[in-house]
Amino acid sequence: MISSDRALHRDFFDRSVHAVAPDLIGATLTFNGVGGRIVEVEAYHHTDPAAHSYRGRTARNAVMFGPPGHAYVYRSYGIHWCVNFVCEAEGSASAVLIRAIEPLEGIDTMRSRRGLDDIRLLCSGPGRVCQALGITGHHDGLTLDRPPFRLMPRAEMPDVVAGPRIGITKAADLPWRYGLAGSRFLSKPFRK
DNA sequence: CAGTGGATGCTCT
DNA sequence: GAGCATCCACTGT
Numbered sequence: 001m002i003s004s005d006r007a008l009h010r011d012f013f014d015r016s017v018h019a020v021a022p023d024l025i026g027a028t029l030t031f032n033g034v035g036g037r038i039v040e041v042e043a044y045h046h047t048d049p050a051a052h053s054y055r056g057r058t059a060r061n062a063v064m065f066g067p068p069g070h071a072y073v074y075r076s077y078g079i080h081w082c083v084n085f086v087c088e089a090e091g092s093a094s095a096v097l098i099r100a101i102e103p104l105e106g107i108d109t110m111r112s113r114r115g116l117d118d119i120r121l122l123c124s125g126p127g128r129v130c131q132a133l134g135i136t137g138h139h140d141g142l143t144l145d146r147p148p149f150r151l152m153p154r155a156e157m158p159d160v161v162a163g164p165r166i167g168i169t170k171a172a173d174l175p176w177r178y179g180l181a182g183s184r185f186l187s188k189p190f191r192k
Numbered sequence: 193c194a195g196t197g198g199a200t201g202c203t204c205t
Numbered sequence: 206g207a208g209c210a211t212c213c214a215c216t217g218t
Contacts, residue, residue, distance in 0.1 A: 042210070044210075050210070051210085052210075055204085058203075058204075059203085060202080060203060060204090074202095074203095074210085075200095075201070075202060075203095076209075076210065076211055076212095077199080077200070077201085077202095077209065077210095077211050077212080078199075078200035078201035078202065078209090078211095079199065079200050079201075079211070079212075080211050080212070082210065082211080084210090097210060099210090125211070125212070126210070126211075127211050127212060128211090128212080165210075166210080166211095167209090167210055167211065168209090168210055169208090169209085187211095
């Protein structure tokens with residue numbers, strides 16, 4: 001039932017967050033036609049002390065406790081927005097943070113929103129991704145299988161690498177960051 | 193390049 | 206009142 005011009009089915013997200021996260025590497029994400037290829041993500045499981053859902057449901061993380069295949073958007077450090085894809089069965093409260101994208105569509109729009117030209121700096125970081133694509137807290141809870149989101153499966157199997165997550169203090173040693181090997185668009189290189 | 197510190201606002205204790 | 210799932214500017218090699 002999977003064809004290359006068809007959006008990712010909701011069943012794709014109804015699996016372990018640790019299966020979904022590496023499978024998102026190479027998929028194409030656009031928001032109102034602006035986006036590109038996902039090259040870096042991080043998995044956050046509800047049993048993980050670093051996850052927003054670890055201490056239970058609150059107003060902020062409510063979407064994480066809802067059905068899979070929806071966007072959880074939160075404000076980071078008072079300034080930035082970050083977007084996650086909710087995974088696993090409803091109530092599981094696990095999600096994948098989108099950390100970096102290789103810009104492919106709407107690059108001029110991204111440059112304008114980001115206020116800089118260097119294509120390598122447009123979407124190489126979770127806050128940068130949301131600024132470049134125009135994702136804000138207004139979009140918290142939107143489903144991923146309809147506009148403004150569009151999420152297409154990857155055409156070929158990429159070389160996926162894993163390593164520790166970035167910018168967290170709790171459970172910082174868990175290797176739940178996934179990336180496209182050798183990509184120039186990562187927020188940080190993966191250690192060998 | 194690596195390291196440091198400020199901006200900034202919301203959530204949860 | 207503390208602590209952020211970050212980014213940028215600035216410093217010093």
